[in-house]
Amino acid sequence: MKFVFFLFIQLIAASLFNSCLSQQNGLASCNVNWHRQSKNSSGSMPCSGGDIGLNVWVEDGDILFYMAQSGTFDENNTMLKMGRIRIKMSPDLLSNTTFQQQLNIYDGNVIIQAKDIKVVIWVDVFKPVIHAAIQTKKAVSIKASYETWRYEDHSISESKELRSSSYKASQPFDVITYKDVVQFTNNSIVFYHRNRNDVRNIFDYTVHAEHMDSVKESMFNPIANNTFGGMMLADNMKTAGVDSGKYAGTSFRSYSLQTTKPVYQQNIAIILNTKQTTTIGKWMDDLTAIKKSYNSKENFIKTKNWWHQYWNRSYIFIGGIDSSMSINYQLFRYMLGCNAFGKYPTKFNGGLFTFDPVYVDSSYPFSPDFRLWDGGTFTAQNQRLVYYGMLKSGDYDVMKPQFNFYTRIQKNAELRSEVYWHHAGACFTEQIENFGLPNIFEYGLKRPQNFDPGLEYNAWLEYSWETVFEFCNMMLETQHYNNDDISYYIPFIESCLRFYDEHYQMLAKQRGSKVFDSSGHYVLYPTSAAETYKMTYNSTTVIVALQTVLEKLLSLPSPYLDSVKRDRFTTMLQRIPPISFSNINGHTTIAPAQTWQRIQNTESPQLYPVFPWGIYGIGKPGLDTAINTYKQDPQVIKNKSFKGWRQENIFAARLGLTDEAFALTKAKFGAGKHRFPAFFGPGYDWTPDHNWGGTAMIGLQEMLLQADDEHIYLLPAWPKDKDVSFKLHAPHNTIVAAKVKSGKVVYLNVLPASRKKDVIIMLK
The missing domain is CATH 2.70.98.50 (putative glycoside hydrolase family protein from bacillus halodurans)
Structure with missing residues (x-):
């Protein structure tokens, strides 16, 4: 050659x-x-x-x-x-x-x-x-x-x-x-x-x-x-x-x-x-x-052309003194495109771009192979934040390595359920290995005698099983956004749902003669609200995950599900208990669960109904309740930050809190300590911190465009005094390109044109 x-x-x-x-x-x-x-x-x-x-x-x-x-x-x-x-x-x-x-x-x-x-x-x-x-x-x-x-x-x-x-x-x-x-x-x-x-x-x-x-x-x-x-x-x-x-x-x-x-x-x-x-x-x-x-x-020509079409899919350019935000947005998106065809997903803790660890932290004087939170471990709570932004950027093909990671290990996760509990369905834990079992350190080797072998003996991770539904959600959204044929992923989604259906009926039967509560709902105990609220009864993150995935699955065109499956999942949806609420300082707020034993970490799962699940948000009922949760809940307030995987900027954007969304997202897009400005972090993880970049990317997109089946909300959390031009994707094969200058929308193009009637401009 x-x-x-x-x-x-x-x-x-x-x-x-x-x-x-x-x-x-x-x-x-x-x-x-x-x-x-x-x-x-x-x-x-x-x-x-x-x-x-x-x-x-x-x-x-x-x-x-x-x-x-x-x-x-x-x-x-x-x-x-x-x-x-x-x-x-x-x-x-x-x-x-x-x-x-x-x-x-x-x-x-x-x-x-x-x-x-x-x-x-x-x-x-x-x-x-x-x-x-x-x-x-x-x-x-x-x-x-x-x-x-x-x-x-x-x-x-x-x-x-x-x-x-x-x-x-x-x-x-x-x-x-x-x-x-x-x-x-x-x-x-x-x-x-x-x-x-x-x-x-x-x-x-x-x-x-x-x-x-x-x-x-x-x-x-x-x-x-x-x-x-x-x-x-x-x-x-x-x-x-x-x-x-x-x-x-x-x-x-x-x-x-x-x-x-x-x-x-x-x-x-x-x-x-x-x-x-x-x-x-x-x-x-x-x-x-x-x-x-x-x-x-x-191949040089083919490679160059691939990058050209990649950049033609979407963009965000911010004018004036804040232009570095969109520059770092583009640079981070470049790094995501670099693993478009990988067998494995882009790792949240450095992707393909780690360097000598001593230059990240001098206490790690090891070889260039080193990074924290490594091994074949893919932490689901972090991985999701690398991939959500690809929906609005139109990079559906780049999402496939993450989806295929799960379908490849589906059988191993189903074997866990079969061996440990003798029922069906795929059980995916947090801190999962590339072969579908919990990381051995997080699983815990010093375990009490007769402790359930299917559980991680770990204060942070016990019963943390619901994050897999966020990847189910992304799979479903590629059909919603781009009309992708997701037939290949349907058995995976079904298996994840079946695990919850069978496992929590099994647990209820072990405790007593009644499988469901007095309203005919699942008794979701023990569950976990992210890694923070532990040993929960009816975790909000579990409830909204099951509800949203079931609703989206049932809304698919008829060829995806036969009548037997539709009846089964309709019944399952009817068994989902309602979200719990709290009263804080006289304000109704979303509770992380009906009850919980302790607080273990610093996440804000009470706002997961806002992101990623979209139960609350612009144009939806209960927006005031979600805003109250963001502004009144002491745990949310205490933990608010732009660092690492923290997603308060996304919450603020989805709630239309313009000033907070912009300040937090701008801070996230600030240049890191290394020469390349999009080598963020290390945050809580490592450098380059890809879930730091991911949350920044999602937050910026949500400030510019939010959408549901009926409406496209344009500029729902964008400051009127900031010039911006962008091209982003919305459901139903919709592309929106717009330009804001001096507080006015001076250009708007929507494809297909029939969707322009659904656009609601919210620039304040």
Whole structure:
């Protein structure tokens, strides 16, 4: 294969020109431009496509980037980096006063240039290939090195470092990150990590500790034979030996390719491959097949065009002194688009863009593989906040990795119900592993004798099962918004509902002779209102989740459900108890539950009927009750913040509280402490904090547009003195584009035009 790049350098120049013309020149203003090199990896910027993420920076004249890909889980379920690339040129042409590094989001690439050099780094959206294309005015010698810190087995002795694996804490056995294989092959460098079958792994350990051995052979196992790595190659470069060094306190070994003579142009390519294969030979065959079939020129155009259509779906541009809000909105959305085709969802705690942890928090001096709350654990309460904003941005295809994460582990969740309680339905916990069981640390190994093996012995997580309905809701909303065919997801939604139906009837039968209360409703006890109100009776979050999902399921067109299922779910809907209320300072407010045992965390589940469930909001009954809850409930007031996953800005926007919504959302979109402005956090989790960015994104969208089946509320929480133009999506295949200038709506376009009559302008 010839990775010829210089033949279409002119295409790159053209794409830069097009970027300036796109979306009223707005996207060009969102490009990130640096005019000095970075001090270290914390001064990196993202560059990605498909399911690959790079952190790119220039340091002391060297171009460096970390490589990450969706699904790189090792034996401990740590999500490992693919390695680090270093490109060094002699003479050094980048240490020049004309230095510039730009993230061009319209084309999805990074351009590094100085007086006599231009380097374009891009990732193919459709094939797992990374390119670094170099063009110079002076002949240079180029060394490209693959750097790995996993050149020997590493025993994780510090309990803090174990937080990056699914073990989370010290074990009575050694937890080892096993070394990778790196080798020179035909003037290329091949590197990979293949999970070993002859050592302890987190899947086997968890299945046994959680008493699921009897069905182990029927379970989905993402760890066995998982193999990830790649090949670095370049025309007219030869192998140049092995060296060693240290970066950010972590030792590494480097394997290099060197140009055979000084050159004016050079393309370096890295092919990645993450797959469960029966043999390493099969994995190598797949890698070679990508190499043989690849056409860089054709795929560069396809990649660029994909990004162009992505940006054409939606946008938000804010004028004046608040423009940084929309810039960071676009930059965060760029990072979400970088995992459009990932096998796994974008992780809330850094996605594909984590860097050396010592630069996030000096108390974590570990390898680049480290992040907090890691392992194969996907915390549902956090993950949902990464994905909700994709509905209004029209990025329905980008939501599929999160949906497929759940459908892939559905059977394992159903087996939990079968083994523990002998009934049907999928039981999904909070802090869930990529194979559908609770994280073993959160499950709790020091458990009382005869404690229900299906429960997490955990003060925060006990009975926290309802968050899965938020993903059911998103699945249903893609049909509501875009008329997507969601037939594939219906069995999943049905199984989640069936669990609650059968489980809470079972619990009621264990306590007494009556299954339902005196009104014929479920007795939803014990439940949990998020992680905060524990051992609840009739949790509000459970009630509104069941009610909303059932109503939306029953409202689907007739082919989705037969008459038997419709009758079953109609009966289930009738059994949902009503929401409970409280009286605070003479005001009626939403209660988090009918009763509860204790308060464990700092969430505000009493406002979940506002978001995500939309029971209360603009144009809906009981808006005053929801506003009272936001303004009067002492727990809500005490915990109000813009930090991390906190969603008070979304509550305020949905309630039409303009000043609070704008102040909190602006604070959320404030630049973080790192050089790239959308590397938020760490908040409560890690950097980049993607649920920090997600809540900011949702809040901004909700200030501009809210909708139900009948109405589109335009600018329901937008300050009249703030200029803005936007294009967002609403239910029933509706797209709304509008522009506000000097307190007036000066442009409004609604597609289809028939929906314009449903628009209610609320600019105050």
